[in-house]
Amino acid sequence: xxxxxxxxxxxxxxxxxxxxxxxxxxxxxxxxxxxxxxxxxxxxxxxxxxxxxxxxxxxxxxxxxxxxxxxxxxxxxxxxxxxxxxxxxxxxxxxxxxxxxxxxxxxxxxxxxxxxxxxxxxxxxxxxxxxxxxxxxxxxxxxxxxxxxxxxxxxxxxxxxxxxxxxxxxxxxxxxxxxxxxxxxxxxxxxxxxxxxxxxxxxxxxxxxxxxxxxxxxxxxxxxxxxxxxxxxxxxxxxxxxxxxxxxxxxxxxxxxxxxxxxxxxxxxxxxxxxxxxxxxxxxxxxxxxxxxxxxxxxx
Amino acid sequence: xxxxxxxxxxxxxxxxxxxxxxxxxxxxxxxxxxxxxxxxxxxxxxxxxxxxxxxxxxxxxxxxxxxxxxxxxxxxxxxxxxxxxxxxxxxxxxxxxxxxxxxxxxxxxxxxxxxxxxxxxxxxxxxxxxxxxxxxxxxxxx
Numbered sequence: 201x202x203x204x205x206x207x208x209x210x211x212x213x214x215x216x217x218x219x220x221x222x223x224x225x226x227x228x229x230x231x232x233x234x235x236x237x238x239x240x241x242x243x244x245x246x247x248x249x250x251x252x253x254x255x256x257x258x259x260x261x262x263x264x265x266x267x268x269x270x271x272x273x274x275x276x277x278x279x280x281x282x283x284x285x286x287x288x289x290x291x292x293x294x295x296x297x298x299x300x301x302x303x304x305x306x307x308x309x310x311x312x313x314x315x316x317x318x319x320x321x322x323x324x325x326x327x328x329x330x331x332x333x334x335x336x337x338x339x340x341x342x343x344x345x346x347x348x349x350x351x352x353x354x355x356x357x358x359x360x361x362x363x364x365x366x367x368x369x370x371x372x373x374x375x376x377x378x379x380x381x382x383x384x385x386x387x388x389x390x391x392x393x394x395x396x397x398x399x400x401x402x403x404x405x406x407x408x409x410x411x412x413x414x415x416x417x418x419x420x421x422x423x424x425x426x427x428x429x430x431x432x433x434x435x436x437x438x439x440x441x442x443x444x445x446x447x448x449x450x451x452x453x454x455x456x457x458x459x460x461x462x463x464x465x466x467x468x469x470x471x472x473x474x475x476x477x478x479x480x481x482x483x484x485x486x487x488x489x490x491x492x493x494x495x496x497x498x499x500x
Numbered sequence: 501x502x503x504x505x506x507x508x509x510x511x512x513x514x515x516x517x518x519x520x521x522x523x524x525x526x527x528x529x530x531x532x533x534x535x536x537x538x539x540x541x542x543x544x545x546x547x548x549x550x551x552x553x554x555x556x557x558x559x560x561x562x563x564x565x566x567x568x569x570x571x572x573x574x575x576x577x578x579x580x581x582x583x584x585x586x587x588x589x590x591x592x593x594x595x596x597x598x599x600x601x602x603x604x605x606x607x608x609x610x611x612x613x614x615x616x617x618x619x620x621x622x623x624x625x626x627x628x629x630x631x632x633x634x635x636x637x638x639x640x641x642x
Binding site: 221259278279280281286290293294296298300305306308311315316318319322323327328329330331332333334335406409411412414416417 | 607611619626627634637638
């Protein structure tokens with residue numbers, strides 16, 4: 201009696217487990233698909249013809265095909281790597297998060313109100329519909345920097361110790377940010393962090409391998425570190441940016457002379473303060489920039 | 501007797517003058533959705549205020565209006581902050597980080613990519629803090 205009862209219970213348990221798994225599997229399928237699986241229309245083709253239902257079956261089949269196609273593409277899409285329009289914003293923030301202890305941006309700072317000045321500054325120079333995010337860092341290891349974001353969006357880092365040491369005004373900070381903006385617009389940063397295979401990686405799909413190529417992301421992060429903390433930009437790139445700045449600011453002599461004087465202030469700081477000596481490595485060099493900007497005295 | 505009456509009067513005055521002691525009435529205005537990758541509910545309406553909890557993009561947030569006192573003295577949470585409730589937590593969140601419709605979040609657009617990054621708890625916290633520390637702007641055509 202007990203044996204038969206236990207067998208009955210066991211079979212019930214097995215049945216329930218089976219039923220659960222089949223429910224789970226079938227829950228992914230639509231009603232149409234389930235119906236299609238239940239009835240084998242091939243065996244009753246003559247009946248269907250007589251009842252003039254073969255057209256209906258074709259309609260149902262095509263509907264099911266569409267559903268399956270859509271589901272496959274949705275499933276495939278889940279393995280997409282963000283394209284160019286989303287990748288840079290995401291990755292720059294990812295890098296900022298990973299480097300939060302080094303950059304020290306999570307601290308209480310005074311509200312400099314630079315965002316308003318910089319907004320007017322961009323508008324004055326005709327750069328409209330540009331979004332920007334300014335992040336103050338409490339570290340002298342980064343002076344001022346722009347990192348890529350979504351199209352028409354820019355992330356700026358600026359060091360509070362650097363601002364304090366130089367006693368920079370809102371306008372001077374805006375000029376520095378604008379210099380970074382020009383540098384980013386010319387694509388120097390993206391060029392410097394572009395590792396082999398990154399172009400193909402952005403906007404790709406990893407459905408087949410099911411594993412994301414983390415090596416490439418780590419390499420890009422390392423390149424970010426290298427550019428921001430160590431190598432910076434070349435003389436050629438700096439020359440192009442300085443020339444651009446000169447051309448843009450020439451129309452407003454007050455802005456031009458503020459920029460010129462500010463470069464002089466930075467040059468003095470770099471030469472006198474050991475903490476800021478690496479500035480020349482990142483942005484070579486304020487002294488050269490002053491020379492490039494200086495109007496040439498042509499002797500006729 | 502005099503002392504008791506004086507005490508009663510002073511406590512009554514304190515209750516009416518000091519709105520902090522008076523009863524606070526909260527009224528649900530609407531439900532919004534958090535729009536950034538991650539964020540924080542703050543104890544006070546300040547970007548530097550302590551975090552009560554972390555929220556992810558697309559999380560529904562209940563926005564409340566608060567009435568202090570019986571005189572209908574409505575307290576609006578300025579133009580920057582909203583008083584909100586998420587689960588058991590009550591606090592403040594920046595108004596411009598909330599959307600009326602559920603936003604298309606990065607995590608939803610690229611779920612497998614995001615999962616593979618294996619972002620840990622401290623990074624999640626910092627990511628939320630990042631949006632607190634940004635000073636943002638946009639240049640417009642005048």
